[in-house]
Amino acid sequence: VPVLDATHDPAITTWVPSGRGHGDFPIQNLPLCVFSTGDAQRHGGVRIGDELLDLAALTDAGLLDGAAAVAAAVAGAGPDLNALFALGAPARQALRQAVHRLLSAGAVEQPLVAPLLHPVAGCALHLPARIGDYTDFYAGRNHAEHVGALFRPDNPLPPNYDWVPIGYHGRASTVRPSGAPVPRPSGQRAQPDGPPVFAPSEQLDYELELGIWVGASPTPGRPVPIGRAGEQIAGYCLLNDWSARDLQRWEAQPLGPFLAKNFATTVSPYVVTPEALAPYRIALRRPAGRPGPLPYLHAELDQREGGLDIGLEVSLSTAAMRDGGRPPAVLARSSTTELYWTPAQLVAHHSSGGCELQPGDLLGSGTVSTAGDDGLGCLLEATRGGRVAVTLPGGQTRTYLADGDEVVLRARAARPGVAPVGFGECRGRVVVG
């Protein structure tokens, strides 16, 4: 059981009642977010149990000093965490240490801190950062194989897959926080005969992804070497890369997806820090016979523990299921252990040609699917390209999403003897466009 420092010690608990037990947000997690209450301005907070600790109020209370005070002040000033991300890992780590101490059972500051907590149910959660650029990768090898096999059964993966962390630029302005509605896009799709039609997409899909928030470069102005690229990661979230498959199939040659994906991307609002996930670091294992990474993507420590072991889940509820009082149906359970590249490799590759990443940039991992059928991260895979419908509890079927369908992504790292770390929800409901 790797207890890395006191903030990971599963024996330490919090005086916040809802932060005890086995929820997503124990005192070992402490994810960052941006929230507002009533008419107040957006500013930074930390989630514990069912409460948000207000970093602006904590700053005003004068309970912090040193780097933690600086970190809380810039996050508390709002309206986003970009300035906190720009401070780099040490400031974020100092803030974590200080908040952990203040929220620990027995902390003498409890009477001063308790009034600075807001029940999350009364708060609005926003995007945690102003996203400069958003990049989506394709690092889920099973997804790439499954999708490739629909079109090229004998040769599903492109020849570059073993070597290149494939990615493309996405649309930053349409990244939305969990809960924002997802209007069905219209666009062009091909017809069997005659010209294409412009109409609402009939093949709207979700994609289950890990999101990565970018922080300060440890080597400003230069590509970040793989040995230091992990330092540039400010945290993680869930990401739903909504995709209109009919639009995508028609538009994507030769330059990749465009309108098929740029109408909406949903992220969970909490920035789960690398510190919180430290106990869940693992080595990513490649399938037998695959080559190792090129030197610019190879570092010993990253090979040994650059991966993450986080359970992922997709659930779906239809309007009829909700009307009938049925709970959402879990469609897939997957894991970040299925990724082919580590987060640090994605960062190092991205910057390797001179494209420096900025604090507040967002990366998506690509769809994270299992090899088998239980953890397919999108309907394109689960329905074999729309050929085999999924049957939901109550008997409804889906090949792609219907209006009113609500998709919720969840993530949770858990292992016996270690405190669990949850991500909260990444929720989006399809509405008429």
Place this chain on the structure above:
Amino acid sequence: VPVLDATHDPAITTWVPSGRGHGDFPIQNLPLCVFSTGDAQRHGGVRIGDELLDLAALTDAGLLDGAAAVAAAVAGAGPDLNALFALGAPARQALRQAVHRLLSAGAVEQPLVAPLLHPVAGCALHLPARIGDYTDFYAGRNHAEHVGALFRPDNPLPPNYDWVPIGYHGRASTVRPSGAPVPRPSGQRAQPDGPPVFAPSEQLDYELELGIWVGASPTPGRPVPIGRAGEQIAGYCLLNDWSARDLQRWEAQPLGPFLAKNFATTVSPYVVTPEALAPYRIALRRPAGRPGPLPYLHAELDQREGGLDIGLEVSLSTAAMRDGGRPPAVLARSSTTELYWTPAQLVAHHSSGGCELQPGDLLGSGTVSTAGDDGLGCLLEATRGGRVAVTLPGGQTRTYLADGDEVVLRARAARPGVAPVGFGECRGRVVVG
């Protein structure tokens, strides 16, 4: 001769001596920019002749009123023109009218305005906007045919080309103003045998494009209909979409270009307004036998005069040419008449699925080449994929760019009896990465 209003009247000249004659910046042009002098903050200006009119100082001087005063104030406040773009077309047009009046020969305000001019040679010019998202299109049909023919001689264009304004998202953070050095990127390229190598690109190329600056949506929160999409264009520039062909060939399947293009994009610093280009509107003519646009991309006025007639030029100087006192060599002369889609069609298509464009977004047209050999907008075309070297004055040859090579793009609209409208330079020199 279409004299649309007094600001287009070729008989009106300016009291600014360098603004007379046949340069790029007569009083009929008046492009916007962001500049700084010495240690001063960046703020907005208007170019006339060889001078920049300082919009902050003009605001302080109290010489404007109404919408023009508001426009000058927000542009003058700096550090970018996003707020001006957000005001929409009427504010920009009011500013043009007012500045035209103040700079016209005989203006009684001349003694008050003359001190507000800065010689451009002493100013630093910056990106005119904070770019939220940058999108690059592929609307140069000749380029698409030439490039496609390198790989598929019998079937150069993808089947969607006639129907879809093909585009992809680019990298906003590495868009640089004219003059910024262009470090040669490193990246992966395939080898004939064995694994790929990571090394400096050996096939660095330029691409000659028209840039489009996005302004305020006339239909906020909704896709902009083609009939109003032109209103959302704040102005135009030149854009060099630097491309590493060896990296691109290896990485781009299946999701399009990524590191091969995201290391640098250069734009000219002046925002040439739709008003300045109004006399150069034309109908884009499609090759015989091609279908017309789908209804969501079809509007009568856009069909009649949604295109632009702007001459484009690429020139190159090598280090040896400069050392030998040789002038740059013109490699290509092309025209925006070669585009397959109008700027308004690009805007309408982009927003048609729900991806609203924001003031300060940047669009690239795609490489604008002629059908024949005189106006090929990149070396990939000019050298037939690197197979036929280009010979430069003095005898040097190039298949792709060498370190020290400097590429300058220029654009100029001109017709007898109408004042010319130039774009200034889009300049970049390749340096060791």
